[in-house]
Amino acid sequence: MPDLYVESPLAHRNSPERLSIYLREIKDRGMVDLRGIASDKKFMAAAKKVLGLDLPKTPHSSVSWGDVKALWLSIDQWLILCPRAKAAELAAALTAELGVIHSLAVDVSDMRAVLRLEGEGVREVLLKGSSLDLLSGDYKPGAVRRMHYAEIAALLHVVEDTVFDLYVFRSYADYAWEFLLATAREASKIKLFGKQAGPF
Amino acid sequence: MLLVHCPVCGAEGDETDFHGGGQAHVRRPATHDPVNVSDEAQRDYLFIRHNAKGLHFERWRCDRGCGKWFHAARDTVTMEFKAYYGITELPPRELMEQATGEWAGYFKDKLK
């Protein structure tokens, strides 16, 4: 196998300047798309054997074990996160372990771009492109939500209270980046009127 | 604006977060009687849809959520969703009984 060469979809974009939050691209994230039937005990056991974790069955949740994380995408679909260099190996190990069980594991590390948003006010910045109530208790750390963001399909992962990962399909990375540069500008920071109930 | 709820993952959102899939429970004539499919029956299956005033049965997809299809019963006058149910399921019994207009009698054989 040749050495892994990763070209960022955002390699030549403007860098963040005067933003109200901290914004960067995460380039070294491996992603494996895993599909299977959650009620099939053999499937769940095989996944656990390779990943070391029980795939989450609760909608919009995630589970982690070491450097592997499983994000719930649907009742029969999970996005497995791992270090980039490990993704191909992990997908192959899953495929081998799952054998004839009705399932699918594919290395999709190049499918999406990952944008890391960090800082106080990160929820308010994301609100500008979303119809979700990101200030509600549904978006605690660990929460995962596929969403409509700035008119494109995206995946939101609440890493910590003020740290969010936004996954967009690679071809939209440029658009999402520019959208964030515009909406996260220090000068366009929004303040909520009145006292708001905290997110938790 | 419709506020739609996904019965699969619990996501709630307006209709831009979902995808309307048109009339539900459309019956394909060839499934029931593959030998005798009239041109009229095939035409109706492909092109003719109900335009219900009041209770209507539809297919929806949780487009920006879990990606799954589901069924919904909706009042086209008040825009109120009466029920959500699985994509392989029939409407709740009381709604099948309430069906009027073009839907009247549509679920007759399911209510026996």
Ligand SMILES: [Zn+2]
């Ligand atoms: Zn859903």
